[in-house]
Amino acid sequence: MGVTSDSTVPGDNADPFLxxxxxxxxxxxxxxxxxxxxxxxxxxxxxxxxxxxxxxxLTILSDERAVGxxxxxxxMRDWQDARIxxxxxxxxxxxxxxxxxxPGITVTGKSAEVRVFPPVPLDGWPKDLARLQVSGTDLDDPxxxxxxxxxxxxxxxxxxxxxxxxxxxxxxxxxxxxxxWELSDEERTAWRESGFPLSVRTAAPTRWAELTSSGLPxxxxxxxxxxxxxxxxxxxxxxxxxxxx
Numbered sequence: 026m027g028v029t030s031d032s033t034v035p036g037d038n039a040d041p042f043l044x045x046x047x048x049x050x051x052x053x054x055x056x057x058x059x060x061x062x063x064x065x066x067x068x069x070x071x072x073x074x075x076x077x078x079x080x081x082x083l084t085i086l087s088d089e090r091a092v093g094x095x096x097x098x099x100x101m102r103d104w105q106d107a108r109i110x111x112x113x114x115x116x117x118x119x120x121x122x123x124x125x126x127x128p129g130i131t132v133t134g135k136s137a138e139v140r141v142f143p144p145v146p147l148d149g150w151p152k153d154l155a156r157l158q159v160s161g162t163d164l165d166d167p168x169x170x171x172x173x174x175x176x177x178x179x180x181x182x183x184x185x186x187x188x189x190x191x192x193x194x195x196x197x198x199x200x201x202x203x204x205x206w207e208l209s210d211e212e213r214t215a216w217r218e219s220g221f222p223l224s225v226r227t228a229a230p231t232r233w234a235e236l237t238s239s240g241l242p243x244x245x246x247x248x249x250x251x252x253x254x255x256x257x258x259x260x261x262x263x264x265x266x267x268x269x270x
Contacts, residue, residue, distance in 0.1 A: 053103060053107060053146065054107050054108055054110070054146070054147045055100065055103055055104035055107060055110070055144035055145060055146055055147065056104075056110040056111065056112050056144060056145060056146075056147055056150075057082070057085075057104060057109075057110065057111045057112075057141065057142070057144050057198070058111075058112055058114065058141070058142045058144075058145060058150065058154050059078055059081060059082075059111060059112070059113045059114070059139055059140070059141050059142075059194065059195070059198065060113070060114050060115070060116050060121070060124045060139070060140045060142075060154065060157060061074055061077075061078065061113060061114075061115050061116075061137065061138070061139050061162060061190075061191070061194065062115075062116060062117065062121050062137070062138040062139070062140075063115045063116070063117055063161070063162065063164070064117045064118070065117060067136075068164055069134070069136040069137035069138070069164060070135070070136050070137070070164065070165070070166050070167060071164035071165055071166045071190050072166050072170045072225055072226075073134040073135045073136050073137045074134070074136075074137040074139070074164055074190055074194060075180075075190070075193055075194055075197045075225040076134060076137075076180075076197070076223060076224065076225050077132055077133070077134035077137040077138070077139045078113065078137075078139050078194035078195070078197055078198050079180060079194075079197040079198055079200065079201040079221075079223055079225065080132050080134070080139075080201070080221045080223065081130065081132040081139045081140070081141040081198070082111070082141065082198035082201050082202055083201050083202075083205060083216070083217070083221045084130055084132055084141065084221065085097075085101075085129075085130055085141045085143070086101075086202065086205055087205075087213065087217050088130060090143075091143070097128075097143040100143050100144050100145075101143065101144060103144070104144035108247070109199065109202065110147070111195040111198050111199065112159065112195065113159070113162060113191040113192075113194045113195050114154065114157035114158060114159050114191075115157060115158055115159075115161055115162050115191070116157050120153075120156075120157060121138075123153040124140055124153060124154065124157070125140060126153075127142060127151055127153060127154065128142065128143060129141055129142035129143070139194075142154065159191060160189075160191075162189055162190045162191030162192075162194070163189055163190055164190040170224075170226065173224035173226045174222070174224060176264060177222040177223060177224060177264070178201075178204065178216075178222070178223040178224070178261060178262065178263040178264065179223070179224045179225075179226060179261075179262045180197050180200045180201065180223060180224070180225045180226075180259050180260075180261050180262075181226060181227070181228040181232070181233065181236050181259065181260045181261075181262060182196075182197075182225065182226065182227045182228065182258065182259060183227075183228070183233060183256070183257055183258050183259070184227050184228055184229065184230050184233055185230070185233075186252055186256060186258060188251055188252060188258070189251065192250060192251050192252075193258075196244055196246065196258040196259050197225050197259060199244040199258070199259060200242060200244050200258075200259035200260070200261040201223065201261065203242035203243075203244060203261060204242045204261040204263045204266065206242075207242060207263075207266055208263070208265060208266070209265075212265045216263075228260070233260075236260040236262065237257055237260060239260070239262075241260050241261060241262055241263075241266055241267070242260065242261040242263075242266070243257055243259070243260050244257070244258045244259040244260075245257050245258070246258050
């Protein structure tokens, strides 16, 4: 089977992100590495980096190497059957060139480049990725982002949380993945063939309250870094899922 909701989400109904003991903890644990290119003299815009990271996750989930009998399919299934962990690291110059030489996919936004790699064991990172820094991913938007396109998916961020860009990139990746799991094959195909259009925006407080009770995909973080366990971080408002509500 391909990477579908049925094959990747166990029937324990447990949140795949929260740090609560479940059957997911009995499986070998993997992490999805993402590396964002941050050159000293040309850092990407924050919102573009967040959106590019989300598209990178969707790109690897739908890649032919990650489904069926593809070369990455087994490790993708193993990763999704355990805790859904993502770690974002930064690279520039020679570090970025070494990262690009490893198997993976580079996704490019307006100013951002993010490379996503097949999942690796928690303690089995490739040397050229393990040496990269997690900290230092603070980014800014030179201009306020435009209003989100209401006809395309929007990943809404919790207005009450203060997260680094790297942490937020992982969270938007989680949000995109939850939406992907809930879509039909036809809806996934349409999203992929259109280039995975999406926006990342911070919700207004009143809007956030509505979103968290809407039944749309909601990410709650395990709290390993930066924020408290169980914090709601992202709601993904995909038009196809909105219509079902």
